[in-house]
Amino acid sequence: MRLTTSSLAAAAAMAAAVLAGCSTTSSYPTDQGTSGNVVFPDKASAWPAQGTFANLDNLRLLRPGMTKDQHYALIGRPHFKEGMFDVREWDYLFNFRTGRPAPNDVVQCQMKVLFDTDMRSRSYYWSPESCAAFLKYPDTPAPAAPVVMPAVTERTTTLGADALFAFNGSGPADLLPDGRQQVDALGRELAAMKSLRHVDVYAYTDRLGSAAYNQRLSQRRAETVKNLLVAQGVDSRVVTAQGRGKADPVSHCGAMPRGRLIACLAPDRRVEIRSAGVK
Numbered sequence: 001m002r003l004t005t006s007s008l009a010a011a012a013a014m015a016a017a018v019l020a021g022c023s024t025t026s027s028y029p030t031d032q033g034t035s036g037n038v039v040f041p042d043k044a045s046a047w048p049a050q051g052t053f054a055n056l057d058n059l060r061l062l063r064p065g066m067t068k069d070q071h072y073a074l075i076g077r078p079h080f081k082e083g084m085f086d087v088r089e090w091d092y093l094f095n096f097r098t099g100r101p102a103p104n105d106v107v108q109c110q111m112k113v114l115f116d117t118d119m120r121s122r123s124y125y126w127s128p129e130s131c132a133a134f135l136k137y138p139d140t141p142a143p144a145a146p147v148v149m150p151a152v153t154e155r156t157t158t159l160g161a162d163a164l165f166a167f168n169g170s171g172p173a174d175l176l177p178d179g180r181q182q183v184d185a186l187g188r189e190l191a192a193m194k195s196l197r198h199v200d201v202y203a204y205t206d207r208l209g210s211a212a213y214n215q216r217l218s219q220r221r222a223e224t225v226k227n228l229l230v231a232q233g234v235d236s237r238v239v240t241a242q243g244r245g246k247a248d249p250v251s252h253c254g255a256m257p258r259g260r261l262i263a264c265l266a267p268d269r270r271v272e273i274r275s276a277g278v279k
Helices: 005-021 068-075 129-135 177-191 211-231 258-264
Strands: 089-097 106-115 121-127 153-160 195-204 239-243 270-278
Touching: 068 089, 089 129, 106 129, 121 129, 153 177, 177 195, 177 211, 177 270, 195 211, 211 239, 211 270
Parallel strands: 195 239
Antiparallel strands: 089 106, 106 121, 153 270, 195 270
16 A cells, blocks of 8 residues: 555654653553552643642542542543553642741642552552642541539438437527537538538427427427538528428337337437538
């Protein structure tokens, strides 16, 4: 077959076009998409000339095993002429904001993607290598230490009325020495707490006597104990005094002679001091 001058010119033009489309650099990737000699193209040959500003969120989604179409969707076409057929390396020129004042507010970085023979991405390289740090997620602040609420101490102190007061007594003059010392000591302990939420004084009688009499007696006893606690420094605003009369008995006494019955009912004659606060 004889080639005419026009045929030769067309073939030469086609060859030139092919050569123009070929990459001027190659890292000669292996079939597995790796290279022992990674070569980056001259940045001056990038298109667009200054590269593009990278979408960090999209760059962070890149993973080995992705197709070229997936790369297109995330970061666009490569910025350099990479050839025409079975190209297995793509090069990009990205710009990153540094957060520093101009002229150091922008850094240019080159990224190379190597594909295996199935055209799946396998390796990513950066020039300079320090550019890979831009893909790291910003340091998240350490979680705030959990707020530990101080433990609230709840307690109930029960004092026998027979040990606190003389028989049928209810006022300060009727307090027995040992009973007063117990109340004073408890008052000082409560007053020393960092945060005292409440102090409730409940006074009880036994079932002997009328309900009205026992109610009055228990109320006076509760008020006396409350005043003793306040005198030791307990905040009067958190202290209450309640006479409960013959309510809430704790003893189990059946019919028996009066003397034995009075002794059996002793646990009912009591003063309970219920408190809550932070030590």
